[in-house]
Amino acid sequence: MQNLTLCPRERTEGQNRHSRDNRPTGLLLICFLLLMLGSLLFYYTGFSKELEGMGTMDWQRWTLRATGVGLPDTSLPRPAQKENALERAERVVIDILMETLGRTNLTSDKTVADTLKADHLLATEVEKAIGKARRTDIRYMSDLSVEVDAEIDLIGPVLGLLIPQTGGGEPVTADTTRCPLCGQPWPSDRPFPKELFPLEVSKAQTYTGLIIDARGSGLQPAIAPKVLNEQNQQVYGPAFVERKYAISRGIVGYMRDLEGALRSKRVGDKPLVIKALRVSGPKRTDVVIPNAQALVLHNIKKNLSFLRQSKVIMVID
Secondary structure, three states: OOOOEOOOOEEEOHHHOOOHHHOOOOHHHHHHHHHHHHHHHHHHEOOEEEOOOOOEEEOOOOEEEEEEEEOOOOOOOHHHHHHHHHHHHHHHHHHHHHHHHHOOEOOOOOEHHHHHHHOHHHHHHHHHHHOOOEEEEEEEOOOOOEEEEEEEEOOOHHHHHHOOOOOOOOOOOOOOOEOOOOOOEOOOOOOOOHHHOOHHHHOOOOOOEEEEEOOOOOOOOOOOOOEEOOOOOEEEOOOOOOHHHHHHHOOOEEEOOHHHHHHOHHHOOOEEEEEOOEEEOOOOOEEEOOHHHHHHHHOOHHHHHHHHOOOEEEEOO
């Protein structure tokens, strides 16, 4: 298939088999391998999401992967069946990549497919982009069928097509209509004293990035998630990120290890770490943080700057 990037690593089914002489026979070794496999599966939970019968979305690397199987047209001469099966497998893997992308959460209330159904021109452009997936492996089977593995990075052109309009967000401000000490309405005929401005903001530091610890909340990944305050005002998301950064690295990064997030270059050496209060939205892709910490992010110029550069990581289960 011409749309796929070539230079595959080909191997036959026979080359893919292990020699029977190399099979581990010791019970201890088998148990050890099972334990290691379980550890790897646990480690990657929250990074990759595989849909039944579909491909896999790797949220850590923003990469779609899939495998397509092609059966030969047996009415063709036998020498031509191999190439025919390969072409069919390549068409199938592109279809699976598109279907997997379509089922991916775009926002808290829409999948990618929901958006593409409403915009046929956009759907055509996305399909063209997915058609450029790179072929990573080919396996020629003994029954003359062919399996093709392919993947495509969403970072770049694909995100450029899918990310909603960015910019235009209004910074969250402190509530000067109520006394921060007693909670009573502030008299409309009196100016709000600067010394009563929320303590969290007056003592806040500048940070190099944001980490939201959403473990245990059930947060689901999405292409365009939002961070909200307790009044459901957008604190971060498409409204506060510059488009070039959203396209080049994603609106957020997803990780499942807090220590790994703290070491990430994405958030710098002095990130603000916030524990999520809860998730929001029908698809549970948006996260709610305390009002006080939302003010810290929005009332210090340098903090707003790193938000615009998408220096944000969400830690999920």
